Amino acid sequence: MNKGTNGFWQRYGGHLVLFVVALLVFVWARTSAAKTLFDFGWNSEPAAEQVSEQSVPDTALPSATITPLDDDMVVDMDQLPIMNNTGLSPELNPITFAGKKPTVTYETYTVKQYDTPNGIAQKFGINAETLLGGNPQLSQEASLLQVGMELKILPIDGVLHDVQAGDTVETVAAKYSVSVDDIINYAPNNLEFPYRLYPDTQIMVPGAVREVFVWNPPTISTSTSSSSGNGFGIKPLVVGTGTFVWPVNGRRITQYYWYGHRGIDVALAQGSPVFASDTGTVVWADWNIHCYGNLIVVDHGNGFVTFYAHLSAINVYPGQIVTQGQVMGAVGTTGCSSGPHLHFEIRLNGVQQDPFWAGYLSN
16 A cells, blocks of 8 residues: 555544444434334334233223324414313213203192282292292282183292203302302202203292382473473472372272282272372373383372372373372273272382381271
8 A cells, every 4th residue: 555545544544434433323313213103103003012012901092093294284273173161160061961950840820719919829838929939920010910820839939940041050049149059959950060050941949039020100300391291201399298098989908018019909890080199290191011001100299109000091191280189090900900900009219118017008
């Protein structure tokens, strides 16, 4: 070997040896990586056999096949699912969870002649308010109690609630101002954790009382007349005596004051005269769509307002001053009524009063 050749090896031999070693390591590494991908990707059978030969129990789930992504594959992020339900109590899958439906039962009763809400309630050992709890149509006006009507008689005092979409035990309890536990603990409601409610079913709300609709007369303004002619904006022009006389000549009371009926009903012959119970200003003398029928409302200028409903005739007009004992109309059976009678109310500062308990009238 000549001097030039020896000089080359002496100068570059070490570098060539390092290069060859590095090349061999690189080739070996690529070959091992390829084998690993092959075993766990394209050829899953050897990997599955190897796993089964170790300590995987017979109940293990089958291994999933890994599909490699192409280098040029683009993932559309808008198409990925978004988990919006972050609540602690998400909707349960009906396939895996089927709660019990409520099995609340009740009796029925057909209203007979001379029946009253209090009489019916006493017959079944419940409060009169519970009649409203099972029969919401009565919560607008108890005079809707008609002969032949079929009533639901609930097993305990409370309200039979029609479950709506979105209802929860908590929202129902809040609606009626009762305890969540009272609803859950009533066995026929069949409530078990997580206490799901089902629309189009009925649950019992023990101890609850259904809200009663109350219609209020027109708001009094400072004007002295009304362009509408129906009593809106009438200002009371006089102040009453603060005492009250009977608005009719009869005394046969067919319904007393109670939670579901905020006045008294006095039965008389059709056309009997109706008198102003005290001096005041007529603020309403017209038909009323909220079960009152033909209605007269008198503001007495001292916080008291009186109502005269179901009239067959009205002989006064809004803005007219009436004196105590003056004839204003006639007994009838208009609106929600089962026979000729006068529905009479006394309100003080907007609150309905029991005429007898407060001592305004003598029975």
